[in-house]
Amino acid sequence: MAITLNVIVQGVLTGLVYGLMALGLSVIFGVMRVVNFAHGEFTVIAMYAAFILFEMLGLQPLIVLLPIAAAFFVVGYLLQRSLISPFVGRAEHEQFILLVGLATVIVNGLLLVFGPDARPINLPYSFDSYAIGSLFIDKVRVYAALGAFAVAAALFLFFRYTRTGTAIRACADNLTGAAVVGLDVKQLYAVTFGLGLACVGAAGTLMATIADASPSLAQAYTLLAFTIVIIGGLGSMVGALVGGVLIGVSEALAGFYIQPSMKSMFSFALLIIVLVLRPQGLLGRRL
Amino acid sequence: MLAVDGISVYHGDAQALDEVSLTVDEGAIVAIVGANGAGKTSLIRTIAGMHRPASGRITFQGNEIAGLPSHQVCNLGIGQxxxxxxxxxxxxxxxNLDMGAMLPRARGARERNRQRVLAMFPKLAERLAQAAGTLSGGEQQMLAIGRCLMGEPRLVMFDEPSLGLAPTIVHDVLKTIRDLNAEGITCVLVEQNVAVSLKIASRAYVLENGRITLSGTGAELLADARVRQAYLGI
Known part of the structure; x- marks a missing residue:
C-alpha cells in the first residue's frame, strides 16, 4: 500500500510536468485551431538547452527555466509570424504536413548535433528524496512539479486578468468579432504560439531533470501531449493539467507493477476509454 | 468623409460587389438598402478591411484605405x-467593452468612454460581470454598439442592427443611432427595415446583385415607385 502510494505521488509530480507541456499544445489549438505536431520535438530541444547550459556553464535547470521559456516565446512568436501564419485557417492536412515536416527537421537536426545517446543532467541532488512518513519523494520531481505548477498558474492568470490575455480569449471566442473591433489577430496569434512554446520550453527544462534528453523522446512526447490534451479536453487549460496528472499516474503505476516499456499501452487505453465515454474530454466543453 | 470608388469584390469565383461607388459626407446618416444577398454585408466588411477589393479605391478623410488590415482601418476611426x-x-x-478599446487611438480614453457607454446603456452597467452570451438579444445589440463606441469611432457602420429584435427594442436601437449622429458620429446604416432607415437617412443607396442601382436622399427614395414596390410592398 505504502509503495503504491509512493508510486502514485511520483506519478502526480511527473504528470504536472507533462501537463505543462500539454498546456502549450492546448493553448495553441484552442485559439488558432492549429495542432502543433512538432510539440514533443520542441520539448526535447528545451531538454538539450537545459543540458548544454548545465554542462557548459554549470547553470541548474531551475535557474535557466525562465530564460529558456522566454527564448522559446521569441522562437514561437517568430515561427508563427513567418512559417505558420499562412497556414492558419487552411485545410488540416496542409497544417499537418507543415508541422510534421518541421518535426522531422528538428529530430534529425538533434541527431546530427547530439547523436542518439541519452544525455542526463546529474544535479547534486538528483538522487535525494524527501521522507514523509513511509513516503520517499524524489527531490527533483518535487521541484519540477512546483516549477510546472507555477508556470501554468502564471499562464492562467495572464489569460484571465491581462488585456492581451483577454484579447486572445476573444479571438478564440469569436474570430469575426475580433476583426470587427479591430484586434490585431495576427499579432495575437503570434503571441499565442509564443506562449505555447514558452510552456514547452519550461516543461522541457523541468523534464530534463527527471528524464535523460534524447532525440527518440520527441515523437513519444508529441503523442503524449496529444493524448493528455484529448483526455483533459481540447482547449481546456485545467483539463491539460488534469490529463497530465492522470497520464503521469497511469504511467508510473504501469511502469512499476507491469513493465516500464508498457507505460504507453496504458496511456492509450485510457485515451480510448475517454474517447468512447466522453469524446469531448474530461473537462472539454464541446467538440 | 468616406468615398468608395468603383470597388469589385469576389468571394472565390462568386462576385459579391460590382463596381460599387458611394460617398458618405461627414455628419450624415447614409442608408444602404437591398435584398438578402445583394452584397450589403460584403460592402461593409470591405470598407472595414475584412475583405480585400479586387479593384477600386476606398478613401477615408483623404487617405486610401483599401487593402489595409481591419485593425488599422478601425484605428482610423471607422467602427462597425x-x-x-x-x-x-x-x-x-x-x-467585451474593454476589447473595443484595444485600438491605440482609444486606449487612453478607456475609462471616459466606459462611463459614457454605461450612462447610455444602464442595463449593461447592471450586468458587467455577466458572460455576454447570457444577455438577451436587445442587450447584446446594446453591448455591440457600446463596444464599438469604446473605440472612439468617427464613422460607425451599422449592419442590420434591428435583425431579430422585438419592435420596441428596434425603436430604441434606431433612436440610439440618431442620438449618436446628433453627437457628431457619421453613420452608415444597412437595414432590412427599409421604410424606417430611409426616414432617418440623409442619403440612401439601393444595392441589387452587387450593384448600386439607385441613389438619392432618403425622402427621394421613399417616394420612388420602384423602391416602394420592391421594398415597401406598396
Missing part, C-alpha cells in the same frame, strides 16, 4: 456594429 452582433459570448460584458 456587425451583423449578428459578433459579441464575445464567453467573455464578460466588461471584458
Amino acid at each position: 456594429v456587425a451583423e449578428g452582433r459578433q459579441i464575445f459570448p464567453s467573455l464578460s460584458v466588461s471584458e
Whole structure:
C-alpha cells in the first residue's frame, strides 16, 4: 500500500510536468485551431538547452527555466509570424504536413548535433528524496512539479486578468468579432504560439531533470501531449493539467507493477476509454 | 468623409460587389438598402478591411484605405456594429467593452468612454460581470454598439442592427443611432427595415446583385415607385 502510494505521488509530480507541456499544445489549438505536431520535438530541444547550459556553464535547470521559456516565446512568436501564419485557417492536412515536416527537421537536426545517446543532467541532488512518513519523494520531481505548477498558474492568470490575455480569449471566442473591433489577430496569434512554446520550453527544462534528453523522446512526447490534451479536453487549460496528472499516474503505476516499456499501452487505453465515454474530454466543453 | 470608388469584390469565383461607388459626407446618416444577398454585408466588411477589393479605391478623410488590415482601418476611426452582433459570448460584458478599446487611438480614453457607454446603456452597467452570451438579444445589440463606441469611432457602420429584435427594442436601437449622429458620429446604416432607415437617412443607396442601382436622399427614395414596390410592398 505504502509503495503504491509512493508510486502514485511520483506519478502526480511527473504528470504536472507533462501537463505543462500539454498546456502549450492546448493553448495553441484552442485559439488558432492549429495542432502543433512538432510539440514533443520542441520539448526535447528545451531538454538539450537545459543540458548544454548545465554542462557548459554549470547553470541548474531551475535557474535557466525562465530564460529558456522566454527564448522559446521569441522562437514561437517568430515561427508563427513567418512559417505558420499562412497556414492558419487552411485545410488540416496542409497544417499537418507543415508541422510534421518541421518535426522531422528538428529530430534529425538533434541527431546530427547530439547523436542518439541519452544525455542526463546529474544535479547534486538528483538522487535525494524527501521522507514523509513511509513516503520517499524524489527531490527533483518535487521541484519540477512546483516549477510546472507555477508556470501554468502564471499562464492562467495572464489569460484571465491581462488585456492581451483577454484579447486572445476573444479571438478564440469569436474570430469575426475580433476583426470587427479591430484586434490585431495576427499579432495575437503570434503571441499565442509564443506562449505555447514558452510552456514547452519550461516543461522541457523541468523534464530534463527527471528524464535523460534524447532525440527518440520527441515523437513519444508529441503523442503524449496529444493524448493528455484529448483526455483533459481540447482547449481546456485545467483539463491539460488534469490529463497530465492522470497520464503521469497511469504511467508510473504501469511502469512499476507491469513493465516500464508498457507505460504507453496504458496511456492509450485510457485515451480510448475517454474517447468512447466522453469524446469531448474530461473537462472539454464541446467538440 | 468616406468615398468608395468603383470597388469589385469576389468571394472565390462568386462576385459579391460590382463596381460599387458611394460617398458618405461627414455628419450624415447614409442608408444602404437591398435584398438578402445583394452584397450589403460584403460592402461593409470591405470598407472595414475584412475583405480585400479586387479593384477600386476606398478613401477615408483623404487617405486610401483599401487593402489595409481591419485593425488599422478601425484605428482610423471607422467602427462597425456587425451583423449578428459578433459579441464575445464567453467573455464578460466588461471584458467585451474593454476589447473595443484595444485600438491605440482609444486606449487612453478607456475609462471616459466606459462611463459614457454605461450612462447610455444602464442595463449593461447592471450586468458587467455577466458572460455576454447570457444577455438577451436587445442587450447584446446594446453591448455591440457600446463596444464599438469604446473605440472612439468617427464613422460607425451599422449592419442590420434591428435583425431579430422585438419592435420596441428596434425603436430604441434606431433612436440610439440618431442620438449618436446628433453627437457628431457619421453613420452608415444597412437595414432590412427599409421604410424606417430611409426616414432617418440623409442619403440612401439601393444595392441589387452587387450593384448600386439607385441613389438619392432618403425622402427621394421613399417616394420612388420602384423602391416602394420592391421594398415597401406598396
